[in-house]
Amino acid sequence: MSTISSMLKDHGTLIQIILYLIVIVSIWLAEFSVAVYSLKKKWQHTWVNLMFILTALPIQLALTLVVIFISGWVGIHHWGILYLLPNSQSIWVKYVIGFFLMDFFEYVYHVFMHKVAPLWRFHLVHHTDVEMDVSTTVREHPGETLVRVCFQMLFVFMAGASIGLLLIRQTVQTFANLIAHTHIRLPKKTDKVCGLLFITPNLHHVHHHFELPYTDCNYGDVFSIWDRLFGTYKEMEATDIKFGLDVYHGHSPSNFFQLIKFPFFKKNKPA
Numbered sequence: 156m157s158t159i160s161s162m163l164k165d166h167g168t169l170i171q172i173i174l175y176l177i178v179i180v181s182i183w184l185a186e187f188s189v190a191v192y193s194l195k196k197k198w199q200h201t202w203v204n205l206m207f208i209l210t211a212l213p214i215q216l217a218l219t220l221v222v223i224f225i226s227g228w229v230g231i232h233h234w235g236i237l238y239l240l241p242n243s244q245s246i247w248v249k250y251v252i253g254f255f256l257m258d259f260f261e262y263v264y265h266v267f268m269h270k271v272a273p274l275w276r277f278h279l280v281h282h283t284d285v286e287m288d289v290s291t292t293v294r295e296h297p298g299e300t301l302v303r304v305c306f307q308m309l310f311v312f313m314a315g316a317s318i319g320l321l322l323i324r325q326t327v328q329t330f331a332n333l334i335a336h337t338h339i340r341l342p343k344k345t346d347k348v349c350g351l352l353f354i355t356p357n358l359h360h361v362h363h364h365f366e367l368p369y370t371d372c373n374y375g376d377v378f379s380i381w382d383r384l385f386g387t388y389k390e391m392e393a394t395d396i397k398f399g400l401d402v403y404h405g406h407s408p409s410n411f412f413q414l415i416k417f418p419f420f421k422k423n424k425p426a
């Protein structure tokens with residue numbers, strides 16, 4: 156056990172990247188096996204989305220150092236909401252409460268990205284994907300990556316999140332996000348039961364439906380409870396879901412460079 160924890164501590168980021176790649180490739184292949192379209196078409200679509208990793212990675216890696224610094228600072232100064240919990244609480248209880256708290260913050264972040272006009276201009280790039288699959292998870296404009304990590308700094312500071320909590324949170328969140336975007340649907344009943352607590356692929360697909368009010372629902376990251384609590388929870392038949400955005404339906408840019416420029420177009424008019 157101690158060998159595993161020291162390995163995670165020393166090579167945490169590398170292990171996460173490798174696991175991430177294994178999962179994304181496995182899901183991609185599984186999706187292809189049930190897909191109705193050709194390998195060429197799926198690869199062309201995936202390629203555009205994968206390009207976003209190149210723009211996100213430098214920002215993510217550089218700013219993660221600041222997130223780690225803040226996490227260290229709150230640890231030294233016992234600063235943040237989680238430090239208000241009694242000291243007698245076990246570390247695992249603190250991790251669970253911390254996990255829920257950070258998930259709530261992610262919900263708030265996602266609502267902000269939809270409701271604050273300048274932020275929406277960046278976030279809509281994620282929503283312009285009309286052929287959503289697991290690769291859509293990484294379709295994030297670098298402007299949004301910057302905003303997201305800045306919000307994360309604030310959340311770590313407010314919560315008093317430790318490195319351990321961030322590591323657990325990041326791992327679970329990454330897998331949950333990949334699964335949420337996958338084209339593979341759960342059987343109806345399983346989806347319904349899992350959806351009581353978690354954001355299932357179907358629930359996140361509803362969020363990617365091209366028409367309002369569905370685009371502005373199911374903001375949850377790992378848990379669906381925040382949507383249920385704040386009235387933004389919506390269900391829809393999987394067969395009725397059409398991906399994209401109503402304002403750009405049929406003419407969303409599909410080229411990577413157009414997508415990078417997209418938030419800066421006047422009124423987000425397509426190229």
Ligand SMILES: [Zn+2]
Nearest residue numbers: 265269278362
């Ligand atoms: Zn969204």
Ligand SMILES: [Zn+2]
Nearest residue numbers: 281336359363
């Ligand atoms: Zn999404």
